[in-house]
Amino acid sequence: MKEKELRRSLAVLPIGTVMKLTDLSARQIRYYEEQELVIPERNEGNRRMYSLNDIDKLLEIKDYLADGYNMASIKKVYAQKAAEEERRREKMAQSLSDDAVRKILRNDFVNAGGLNRHSKPSIRNNRTL
DNA sequence: TTTCTAACA
DNA sequence: TGTTAGAA
Structure with missing residues (x-):
């Protein structure tokens, strides 16, 4: 598509x-x-x-x-359409950022757990993640 | 032949 | 907007 x-x-x-x-x-x-x-x-x-x-x-x-x-009003029509597109793109970028953050947090959690099994339990605090 | 820019009877 | 001149 x-x-x-x-x-x-x-x-x-x-x-x-x-x-x-x-x-x-x-x-x-x-x-x-x-x-x-x-x-x-x-x-x-x-x-x-x-x-x-x-x-x-x-x-x-x-x-x-x-x-x-007239030209002026047509310009405004497309100007608004462009503004809406920009907002849509901002939201898109925002949600992608959120998703990226979740993945990073998840990885940190998994890594922390793996390390705990074979090393010092000094990062037990990360259980809050 | 087609298209480009710039200007105007 | 149409049209035209002179150049690519």
Whole structure:
């Protein structure tokens, strides 16, 4: 379920193809880039290369525009979406940290127990772990 | 031929 | 946004 996302992120489409796929003008597509809504990659010749995800985003923008949204409001929509993603990532990192801590504590406990069987019982205090 | 940047009747 | 000029 991750291989697919990678392919969708591959920038392989030139602006000409994107124009046909989205029915947007090159002028519009480049303008949306100026507005930082869709940032395509650049190939060796400085030509914009878009991914399937970019196509979807452009179509989304097109829909918003059709619904009467202006650039400012569309920007805000994506700004909020980006903020939510950031919070999600923070929580992810947090839970991973917690899990890592538990593993470390568990290892310490096991090691402490093993050592106690063959050495001095000087770390009996660690039983609280 | 296609795309890029920059500018404007 | 459209269109165009001159360069890659």
